[in-house]
Amino acid sequence: MPASADFDAAELKLIIDAHRSLEGPLLPMLHAIQDSFGHIPAESHAPICDALNITRAELHGVISFYHDFREAPAGRHVLKICRAEACQSVGGSELAESLLSKLGLNWHGTTPNGAVTIEPVYCLGLCACAPAAMVDDRVVGRIDAARLDTLLAEAGA
Amino acid sequence: MKIYVPMDSAAKALGAEDVVAALRAEAPDADIIRTGTRGMIWLEPLVEVEIDGVRHGFGPAEPSDAAAILDGTSAKALGPVEDLEWMKRQTRLTFARVGVIDPLSLDDYEAHGGLKGLRVALDLSAQQIVDEVKTSGLRGRGGAGFPTGIKWQTVHDAEAPQKYIVCNADEGDSGTFADRMVMEGDPFTLIEGMAIAGLGVGATRGYVYLRSEYPDAIAVMTRAVELARAAGVLGSDILGSGRAFDMEIRKGAGAYVCGEETSLLNSLEGKRGVVRAKPPLPALEGFLGRPTVVNNVISLATVPVIFEKGAQHYADFGLGRSRGTVTLQIAGNVARGGLFETAFGISLGEVVNDLGGGTASGRPVKAVQVGGPLGAYMPVSKFDTPLGYEEFDQAGGLIGHAGLTVFDDRTDMLGMARFAMEFCAVESCGKCTPCRIGAVRGVETLDRIAEGDAAALPLLTDLCETMTDGSLCALGGFTPFPVMSAVTHFPDDFARQKEAAE
Ligand SMILES: Cc1cc2nc3c(=O)[nH]c(=O)nc-3n(C[C@H](O)[C@H](O)[C@H](O)COP(=O)(O)O)c2cc1C
Numbered sequence: 014m015p016a017s018a019d020f021d022a023a024e025l026k027l028i029i030d031a032h033r034s035l036e037g038p039l040l041p042m043l044h045a046i047q048d049s050f051g052h053i054p055a056e057s058h059a060p061i062c063d064a065l066n067i068t069r070a071e072l073h074g075v076i077s078f079y080h081d082f083r084e085a086p087a088g089r090h091v092l093k094i095c096r097a098e099a100c101q102s103v104g105g106s107e108l109a110e111s112l113l114s115k116l117g118l119n120w121h122g123t124t125p126n127g128a129v130t131i132e133p134v135y136c137l138g139l140c141a142c143a144p145a146a147m148v149d150d151r152v153v154g155r156i157d158a159a160r161l162d163t164l165l166a167e168a169g170a
Numbered sequence: 171m172k173i174y175v176p177m178d179s180a181a182k183a184l185g186a187e188d189v190v191a192a193l194r195a196e197a198p199d200a201d202i203i204r205t206g207t208r209g210m211i212w213l214e215p216l217v218e219v220e221i222d223g224v225r226h227g228f229g230p231a232e233p234s235d236a237a238a239i240l241d242g243t244s245a246k247a248l249g250p251v252e253d254l255e256w257m258k259r260q261t262r263l264t265f266a267r268v269g270v271i272d273p274l275s276l277d278d279y280e281a282h283g284g285l286k287g288l289r290v291a292l293d294l295s296a297q298q299i300v301d302e303v304k305t306s307g308l309r310g311r312g313g314a315g316f317p318t319g320i321k322w323q324t325v326h327d328a329e330a331p332q333k334y335i336v337c338n339a340d341e342g343d344s345g346t347f348a349d350r351m352v353m354e355g356d357p358f359t360l361i362e363g364m365a366i367a368g369l370g371v372g373a374t375r376g377y378v379y380l381r382s383e384y385p386d387a388i389a390v391m392t393r394a395v396e397l398a399r400a401a402g403v404l405g406s407d408i409l410g411s412g413r414a415f416d417m418e419i420r421k422g423a424g425a426y427v428c429g430e431e432t433s434l435l436n437s438l439e440g441k442r443g444v445v446r447a448k449p450p451l452p453a454l455e456g457f458l459g460r461p462t463v464v465n466n467v468i469s470l471a472t473v474p475v476i477f478e479k480g481a482q483h484y485a486d487f488g489l490g491r492s493r494g495t496v497t498l499q500i501a502g503n504v505a506r507g508g509l510f511e512t513a514f515g516i517s518l519g520e521v522v523n524d525l526g527g528g529t530a531s532g533r534p535v536k537a538v539q540v541g542g543p544l545g546a547y548m549p550v551s552k553f554d555t556p557l558g559y560e561e562f563d564q565a566g567g568l569i570g571h572a573g574l575t576v577f578d579d580r581t582d583m584l585g586m587a588r589f590a591m592e593f594c595a596v597e598s599c600g601k602c603t604p605c606r607i608g609a610v611r612g613v614e615t616l617d618r619i620a621e622g623d624a625a626a627l628p629l630l631t632d633l634c635e636t637m638t639d640g641s642l643c644a645l646g647g648f649t650p651f652p653v654m655s656a657v658t659h660f661p662d663d664f665a666r667q668k669e670a671a672e
Pocket residue numbers: 309310311312313314315316318338339340341342343426427428429430431432464465466467469470643644645
C-alpha cells in the first residue's frame with residue numbers, strides 16, 4: 014500500500030504517546046490522528062494496536078462503526094447538510110437533493126477539483142433556524158439555494 | 171457603553187459574527203460582551219445595549235443596523251429584553267443565566283448565583299445531597315424520565331475504589347438544542363452540577379461525552395473546565411474543602427446510538443458504540459465496569475439551582491409526577507422558534523400556537539413531532555395534551571428531551587415515516603435483528619405502500635410490533651412511535667398514494 018502523502022510517523026508517535034494513558038484512549042486518539050492527517054491512515058493501524066494492545070479487527074471495528082472517521086482523505090473542505098426532521102420541515106431535503114444533483118454528486122461525494130466533500134448530518138442543534146449546514150466547523154442557519162452556492166464558491170468548489 | 175451579543179451557535183449561524191464586526195467598526199470603544207442566547211432564535215442575532223442599567227434589545231440584527239442600534243434610532247428596537255412576553259412568561263431556573271452572563275467569566279457566574287449550590291452541598295453529607303435531589307422530584311431530562319435521586323442513591327450505595335459521573339451530551343435528537351445552549355451559554359452550571367453529583371455519590375472523576383457535531387459547545391466547555399480547574403472549583407481541593415472532583419470533555423464520533431447510555435459508555439471506553447444488555451445497570455457497572463451516574467446535560471445543569479434555591483422550591487413547580495420545569499425546544503416550521511423554560515403542565519397547543527405563533531410558512535399546522543426521531547407525530551386534535559411525562563404517555567407519545575418540531579400541511583407523513591425507518595437503519599448499532607434488519611424492511615414496506623400496495627400496510631404494523639417487542643433499546647423499540655403515529659393519525663397520506671397508483 015502506498016504511503017499517504019501527508020503521513021508522518023514521528024507525528025503519529027507524538028499523538029499516540031499523548032493519548033495512550035487516558036481512560037478510554039482510543040476515540041480521542043483517533044480524533045487527534047484525523048485532525049492531523051485528515052483521515053486515519055492505514056499506516057497508523059499497527060502502531061495504535063501496539064500501543065493499546067488491541068487487535069486489528071477491534072480497531073477496524075471501531076473506525077468503521079463511527080460516521081466521523083475516514084479511511085481516505087476528504088476534500089479540502091467538508092460541507093455538512095442536515096437531513097433530520099426539523100430541517101426537513103422547512104424544505105431541507107429538497108435543498109440538499111437539488112444541490113447534489115446540480116453538482117452531480119451523491120452524499121459523501123467530493124467535487125472533481127477536490128475542494129468540497131458533501132456529507133449528511135443528523136441535526137446540528139440549529140433546529141429553530143433550519144435548514145442548517147456546517148462548513149468545516151462553521152455553522153450556518155436558514156440556508157437556501159443562493160446561500161449554499163455562496164458557501165460552495167467560498168470553499169472553492 | 172456595554173453591548174451584549176450572543177456567541178451561541180444559533181446566533182452565529184444567523185450572522186452574529188458579522189454584526190459584532192460592524193458594531194466594533196462603528197464603536198471601537200464600546201465594551202462588547204459575548205453571551206449565550208436568550209432563546210428567542212427568531213430574533214437572533216439579538217443585540218442588547220445597556221441603557222441606564224437596563225438591557226434593551228435590537229433584532230434580528232444585520233451588520234447594516236449597527237449605526238442605528240448605537241444611536242438609538244433603529245427600527246429593530248424591542249425595548250427592555252426582560253419585559254418581552256417570551257421572557258416574562260418563563261420560569262427560568264436551569265436557564266436563569268443563559269443569555270445574561272459571559273459564559274466564560276466565573277466572576278459573572280458567581281455574581282448571578284453560581285457556586286452557591288456547590289457551597290451548600292459541601293456542607294451536607296453525601297446522603298443528604300442524594301436526599302435533596304430526591305425531594306426536588308427531578309427526573310432525567312435525557313428521555314426516559316427516570317428519577318435522578320434514585321439513580322444517585324444506587325451509585326452512592328455501591329462500594330468501589332472509583333466511581334464516575336458521566337454527562338450525556340450526545341443530544342442527537344432532531345428538534346433539540348437545550349443541552350447545546352446551556353453548554354455554550356452557561357457551562358459552569360454543568361460543571362457545578364457534576365461536582366455536586368460527585369460529592370453526592372462519592373465519585374471523583376467525570377466525563378462529558380459531547381457530540382462532535384457541536385464544535386462551539388466543545389470549545390466553550392473545554393475552556394470552562396480549564397478555568398474552573400484554575401480557580402479551584404475542580405481539582406483535588408474543591409473550593410478549599412479538601413474534597414476532590416475533576417472532569418474531562420470527550421468528543422463523540424457521529425453515532426446517534428451513542429446517546430443511549432450503555433452505548434455511550436462503550437464509546438467512552440474506546441469501543442464500538444454497541445448497546446449493552448441491562449442488567450448490569452450502569453449505576454453498578456458503568457464506565458470501565460465501575461459504578462457510574464449517567465445523566466443528561468439538563469438534568470445535571472439543573473442540580474445547582476436545586477441546591478441554591480432549595481429542593482422544595484424546585485418541586486413546587488410542575489404537574490403530577492413531573493416536577494420542576496421543562497426546557498421546551500420549539501423547532502422546525504414555526505414562526506417563533508427557540509428555548510422556553512416553564513413549569514410542566516403547559517399544553518402542546520399553547521406551546522405551538524401561542525408561544526410558537528404557528529408555522530413559519532403561515533400555513534396550518536399538520537403535525538408536531540415531540541421527543542425527537544423516536545417520538546410520535548401528534549396531530550392537532552391532541553393539542554390539549556399537557557406537557558407531563560405520564561400525560562404524554564397516555565396520549566400515545568413521549569416527551570423525550572422536550573423538543574417539538576412543527577410541520578405544516580404540505581408535509582407528506584408517509585415520507586416522514588419512511589425517514590424514521592431509514593434513520594433507524596442508518597444508526598442501528600446492529601445488535602438486534604428486529605432493529606438492524608427490520609428498519610431496512612420498514613423502508614421497503616413503506617415504499618410498497620407508496621406504490622399503492624394495500625397489502626403492505628398490515629405488514630408494516632406487524633413489523634412495528636416486532637421491533638417494539640424485540641429490540642434491546644429505544645432506537646429499534648421506539649422507531650414504531652413516529653411510524654405508527656403517522657399511520658394512525660394521517661391515514662390519508664398512506665391511502666392517497668394508493669389511489670394515485672391505481
Ligand atoms: C437511541 C437512544 C438515544 C439516546 N440519546 C440520548 C441523548 O442524546 N442524550 C441523553 O441525555 N439521553 C439519550 N438517551 C437516553 C439515555 O439512554 C439515558 O436514559 C440518559 O442519558 C439518562 O440520563 P437522564 O436520566 O439524566 O435523562 C438515548 C436513548 C436511546 C435509546
